[in-house]
Amino acid sequence: MYITPLFLPNLLRIQRNSFFNFLEYGIKKEIQKLGIIVNKKKGIKIIFYPKLYQLSLPNFNCNDCIINSETYSCELSLPIKFIGKKMTVIWIVLNNIPIMTNNCHFILNGSPRIIMSQITRCPGIYYHKKQEFLKKDAYYADIIAERGTWLRLEVDLKNKVYLKMKKVPKVPFITFLQALGFKVHTIFHFLPFLILKNEEEEEEEDPILNSQNEAIQAIEACCRNSSKRNIGMNWNLLNIFDQLMNNKYYDLGKIGRIQINKKFQVYTDCMDFTLNSNDLLLAANFLLKLKHGLFEIDEVDNLKNKRVRIVGELLQYQLIIGILRLKKYIKNRLINFKDDLNITNVFSSTPINNTMAEFFGLNPLSQFMDEINPLSVITHKRRLSSLGFGGVSRDTATLTIRSIHPTLYGRICPIETPEGKNAGLVNSFSIFADVEDGELIRTPLLKMKNGYILYNTGINYLSADYDDNNSILSFDVEKSRIGFLSNKKLPTRIKQELKEIDSKNIDFISISRIQMLSIATSLIPFLEHNDANRVLMGSNMQRQAVPLLKPQCCLVGTGLESRIINDLDEGLTSHSDGIIYYLSSHKITIYNFIKKYKHILFKNSFFNDKKYVKIDIFSLLKNEVNSFNKILYDSSNIFLKNKKIMKIRDSDNLLKLQKIHYLMNPYKYSNQGTCNLNRTQVHLGQRILKRTALSTGLSTSHNELALGNNMFVGYISWKGYNFEDAVVISNRLVRTNLYTSTHLEKFEIEMKMNQENTEVLTRNVNGITSEQKRKLGRNGVIKVGSSVYSDDILVGRVLFIKIDVLSPYRKLLNEILQKESIRYDYKDISLRVPKYKQGRITFVNFSKDIALNKNQSNLNSKTTSNTTLLIHLMQNRIIQIGDKISGRHGNKGVISRVLNEIDMPYLIDGTVIDIILNPLGVPSRMNIGQVLECLLGLASNYLLKRFKVVPFDEAIDFGLSRNFVYSKLYLSKIKTGNSWLFNLSYSGKNRLIDSYSGLYFDQPVTIGKAYILKLIHLVEEKIHARSTGSYSLVTQQPLKGKSKNGGQRVGEMEVWAVEGYGAAYTLHEILTIKSDDIKNRQKIVSFLLESRPIKFGTTETFKVLIRELQSLCLNLHFFK
Template identity: 30%
Template sequence: MPYSLLSFSIKNTETLVSNYLTFLKITLINKLYKLVPNSINYNNIFIKFHIKDLKFNTNKYEINHLNYINNKINPTYKVSFPIELFFDNKKLKFNFNLFKFPKIDSQNNLILNGLKKIFISKITRDSGLYFNLIQKNNYTVYKASLLFNNLNLINIEFKNNNFKIYNFKQKIEIDYIIFLHYLGISNKDIIKLSRYGNSIFLKNILKTSIKNYNYILKNIPFYLKHLEELAFYFESINFNIYKNIFVNIVKKQYFSNFIEIEKLQNRIGSVFRNNLTYLSTDLIQILDFLIDFKFNKRNILDLDNFSNKKLENIINIFLDQTNNILEKRLTFLLNNLTRLNSTNKFNFINLINNKQNIYNFKDQFNIHPLIQYLDETNSLSKFMHKFKLIKSNNVYIKEFKLRDIRTSELGKICLINTSEGLNSGLVVYLPENIIINNSQITTPLKTNIKTFKIKTISSIEQEKYNISLESKILRKNNKSLSLNSIIFYKNYLEKNFLNKESYFKESELFSLSQNLIPFLIHNEPTRALMGAKMQTQSLPLIYKQKPLITTNSNQILSRKNNNIYALQEGIITYVSSYKIIIRDILNREIIYYLPNFNFSNQNTLINYIPLVWPGERVFPGQLLANSQDFIDNEFSIGNNCFILYGSYLGYDFEDALIINKNLLKNHIFTSLHLNSYEISCLYEGDSYSEITTWKVPKYTTYAKRNLDKFGIIKEGSKVLEDDLILGKIRLYNLNNKLESLGKFLYVLFGHQLRNIKDTSVLISSGNAGRVAKIELFSNSNVFKDPNSYLKFKIFIIKQRILEIGDKLWGRYGNKGVIAHIADPVDLPYTEDSITPDIITTSVGVPSRMNLGQLYESLFGLNFYYLDKRILLQNNLNSKLGSNYLKTLLYNYLKQLNIYQGMSQFNSYNFGKSQLFNGKTGKMLKGTSLLGVSFYTKLIHMVKEKVHYRTIGPYSNITQQPIKSRSKKGAQRFGEMEVWALEAFGAAYNLKELFTFKSDNIKARFNLQEYLLYNLPLKSSILSESFYLILNQLKSLALNIETLIVSENNKSLININK
């Protein structure tokens, strides 16, 4: 679907930002206007609140300080409104500060302590009326639940011919009929308004409710208190308690944005009014519905239907806590009014508006589980992270039903894309084309093929349509010539006649990262999930290409604030690497600044390349500059490589890759990474001081070759590991006892005697590169340490070239670790002297059912020779027939033979190529598949994983080394690592891993005695890990038994554990 058809698509981050602006301009003001009174008279002090003059004060930072991490940067809004105090014929007016909350920028990012973070939206139960059925031991409970803005839940239960009502928090049951009497609804009103008024069943219930008054009379104050609390949520004409002002405030709090009339009519077909409160007829209708369920006159609908859900974002956190914050602030103000006469006015204002007394949401957001560190590996990862959803709370993680995709969620939640592991099915993603309307997710629906009119529908409206997937046509029936299709009706899949009036596109059922996979329908779903995940972990490369086979989702991604577009028509007057100047038709000069040479949260380089030239005429919406992972407005983070499916000297074990050395020479998969060093010079009175100098002792001239005379690294210098980037020494003053000796040495040598400590900074391991920029600061606002008087920021750009241990992957989840880098002369070649760039095992295709990568390899090779590209849709066969893909492939093969004169594809090879041995030049037996596929590099690079471990903690149970580098642990030796050692025959290493380096504590202690005290090395016993290996071999039908030979009769004796 073209992007222009959905101008308010959620893919455009301005949608969420506009909601934030609406919150600032309208929602927050209305909320405070309902809660804050106009005036209060407290202890002869009259307080007047001017809530209409609400103010938002913000803090400002220098632009230079926003380009990198600075833990003092916290852009916030401070909410305040003026109040007036009248006391003793005096008047005091000042701004009363309520709270602070973080800003949200134009890309929906939060800046907390200088770090970009994002809030993950959560799917919760919407406010409304719900019916449920619970089976207990010997009876059935019919329950109606009233949810008020996700704050309070009122339950009305019908069990054993009795109606009970209770609050979910207190769970004190009260007879529902007595509660209606308390609201002023008599038995005559119930009989008159109920549909069961003439039935004996209802009259018996009314009689039994009179007996329940005896329980209330025993403890009248207790039950009256709870009846009053329940009555706050309802309203009746005869109920006079609502004359209280406080009750009106509470009523406005809980009944704002209550149940939609459309939802009630669709769910229960009732005549509920669109009121903010329940009236008498509504409460009696709930009673009728529960009786209907008992006599099977109605069916109880699914509570987990997606129409009963809503999205909660960061604005809900602000609104939910406004009540408590306002109550605390007003209480604090009233308690301190007695200090007005005893203290100065300015001191009183400083006390009221003290920072410690103002609630700051930043403290809460720093530990909030739904506010996460923004993933900025590439533009796609940043986009997908912003539209991640939490499907449920942690309380319901064990319920398997929540992890399923229901038919009501089709088009609202991606069918495949989810997190892996424990949160699978609970952390989900939004599809490609959706719109959020009043916290409800709606999906675009095409209603007419001729005009292509598009309307968006919610889950409730979706049940009213017969919706079919676009061009999903089933085969004709033998008895009928009519075409059939799969349709969605009332959230069920049915087979019916072909519907051409309303249909979904298949791409609208999947997320954007799923739709970037060309042959998605030919992939196994779990591998498609892995392919979508790895696209968000791919690194932007220096040299990249457009994929030969692409989808229509590549350009959609480019419109989401990743690139820079013109906002007006004009002429380009200036272009450089940091700004573009346009002179528009009104003779105004508009400057577009390019945020170049910044580093992301994952330390990858952010760079923009201008695509226009001076004198060019541009129009609104025209592309001005591309980011680092786009080529001509198209998302591209990889290269088209020759892929050979085969084996090479055993290096392709367990999906490992063999790559051509030419990839390293031509920097095909080279990426740029930016690292920064923050160094401070300290000064603490008479104790010590730090200075920078070139004359640092104990370093060679070679190590100081890049330093200037002040000991600072030069810009543009290439630095290696253990090179100096800043020569710095700390000078300690002498003790007072040595003061006379210091004066004597100063007379002799002309220098003051001091203790010197070397505090120079060296390049750490794996961070060699080139110095890009050096910045010096003397402003105290930038310093973390109050003793700092000077601060250096040194930025180093490093190139990461492919090496053994790095990961490459295709778009179908076919990833692999580089096991060997071969010379081009040693690799097999084709008739026209083409050597493969990457060799991977062919076993990984059928074992994982990745047919899509085979299609891409065949099509990619054809398009490579024909110099063409194809825009492919995922439902190619379904749109143009079941054999269209095969026909298209054969047509391109025929063109390849005609125009290029290539005969390597013929009927005998079936798409395979004849290869020759690179070392001997002889023809290899059989044929192999050689194609062109799109490969990228993952951020999991081996340089960041390698670390050395001498000793560290072990697990108390399994005696395995503790995992992760931060805990000084080691890499655990898992099942796949054991397979590799078994395959290559590393018997001695396996023996060590099964005995001394495993859970065998006695053998490990014996080895320690042998190494330290030269005691004899005893034979080790069989460890638990060895028995585990035996069980794994039994699964391969290999039974290994331990036997000993008897000394008497030389017979074999089987030893069991």
């Protein structure tokens, strides 16, 4: 029984619910901390009313924010009462809060950003063991707070307990308790192990003090004599402990208080978020029992000891910081401001706004959204990071933190994680995972009783706390259709261990076989036949697939492709029933019949005994259905059976028409430079229902995720061109644009106009051709829809510069006669298309104040203004040599050759192979899933069917995947009559014909249809060449990198290679005039033009070396 689609929740609900809780509860909770601000000297009192706060509507919609580089935010306002000389109640703007969009991301300064969830250690108390060489184990306990200082309790070999804090000397715990007022008999009642003597130690125990004052004096003496003291003489440890009991300075948090209560099995009010003396007594008692083996140490990596901070809590924490800054700001203003005080000169929204800006701009959890394709978008929003403030460091994180813990099952995907330094530190939520109010990750399970699955009782969401007390069975076991398990012992997880127990004693069972996987991983068919490292690569490379112009749905999928598109909701969806009235690439208009017509037609007793035909408004307009002209509905008619023809204008008593407009953004720019092109899914005159998809993106086909194309592949070596991971493709992929991707490049310039220099837009630029001039508008800006090529002008721009050519005497004369003594010169600073770029202009946005200044007198104006101009250039990039492609199983490669179709091998029926892969890339990588996929894709191609294969299907029967694939190949052989599709002599292989000789290859070849993706690592963005350019200041050698227009480095090994060929003169040129021989590299052109021999001088690197030796007092002189 496969129940994944039934129970699969919305994939973005975690982020959405967290932000809603922040708006509904978090803002009120934190604003209450402002309290009442009083200044008794000036008789001022400020009262805040957080429960009455309001959020205003954003000034711009999402598309306008992206176009105008604005922030999608709203103003947070609340009423305050200001009591001074007069009592006034006024609404103030507390700050501007960035608002989450419907797709769970933010828009900051025109760029979509997401806030990653953070997984950190829960606040509470944790017990550890420190192993030392040739010594007994030392035990200690750390009390971690959500906000405030850490506290540590240590026990030595003599059962002595010490209290330690950051930047505070170690203090005996008994003395500290006495200083707090505890009696000696009370201390030993709670800590009986302190009475035990250690016979191996001859030293006497520290004497017990007689009174509380003596204990306080002993602590002060200890602190006074400590060398670690770095604060004033009036410092006291007891004052610091008082802060631990004050919620202003110390906060355990709700989850920290619950954890301490569970640990010690006591009940303390869950709303008491501070530390008390009883907690310290119980903590010391538990530590002593732990030392004597009565308890076990805590596992830090267990998920029950970790919490998740989602976007709502992260924003709430920043709001706390901003409110504290605001409170401090108001108090300082009340003290320092001497004039008449009012709310305008006391209050400011700057402190909170700056805090939010710092968080979104500097925090590592705030990242530019990965918008390559829909899968990368939804995966990025479900990411979990252990880095950031309050987390671990990438450089110091150990393998223990990065490893996989058993409690991750069903909560965090053990496969999908980055490769490199972030491996194991950045993870993804499992597909069914949820987060409860206590920030613990939960997974859904079904209850079991006596070996029967209780489907009717519903789903139970359990956190890692319950794993220790319950036995949990994986879903991939044999079971009956109604939910009975076999009467035998099954492998079950109990307390992080796998044991075989009787099915009648099992408590819970998973709800799906893919419960442990993330979204990207669950899209890989036959993943159980792959090495986990290759599944990891496949998961990551699906997120790197660029949107194609002609994508196809995968022939072999897992059934979750449509769910990603539905939950992401990127395209337009109709909100009601209706008929398409107007259709274009920018707007869709729908006429909706409201319920008044249906009410009369079907519920009125007058019509109950009659039948009516379905109304078809366009039945009389068939000639205009495919037209894009507007249709006047006034001339249309409605036909009712047994009734006369009624025009719409005369039928107000039967129906009402409502016109609904949907605006589309046809070419949407993404952070990664890909183009999210909206394509309409409906046609003019179509009758649609509610929730019908009106438009979809490039990576969508038939309302399913479509990242690539289904291609015929063959696993065979071809003349060495597919050596290692190289790939040979057919020219058909280029000719038919199957792998042509659309990319957008953004050009943004700022127009500056001031008193000294003025920039003017104009189409009259020196050297411009008539063809280029036709593409420019009257103001010198390129027209939308123009095709541009390398070095074409996008913005004609001229900079006018004031020049002074008159003598001082002439200037004086002109000033006396009040004549203009300033002349202007101009410089062409037009924006042009970069080299090797071409495309079509899809978007131009500029301020309407920019106009052509025809008169030179306008240049003398004293106004200063800056205006931004934005242009989008769309490019279609065909697949070519050097591009990177991959499958879904980690089988990646780079295109090494593009062959004509007539040169590619072909099948017996004449089908030409599209892609040739190296067969040696399969056994060493252990990703057999790609073979099963391509064989099932071959059967799918000839059966004209698509297959949805759930991962881990062999849990039902061993060898089920292979048997299923072979059965479908055999079925395709029977139905099509092609006997070569399945041959028992070499099952899964076929005879392939060499196009050059027309003969069969010597051995049968594995041939199939696989789903191939084109990745964003495009050769067009990586290839680079340089003739001249910038040089390093110290070494005077060319810089490195494409972004700096750098050169290719010739290192030590490259020098050896050239030396091996004996090319001495070539090597001499490379190391001198092509590198850092400053004097002669400037004269190289004149040497060549005048046919003179090239001269070589001293390189700058050698000069730097000599200068360094001279700085070491070595008198070396090799150059002047």
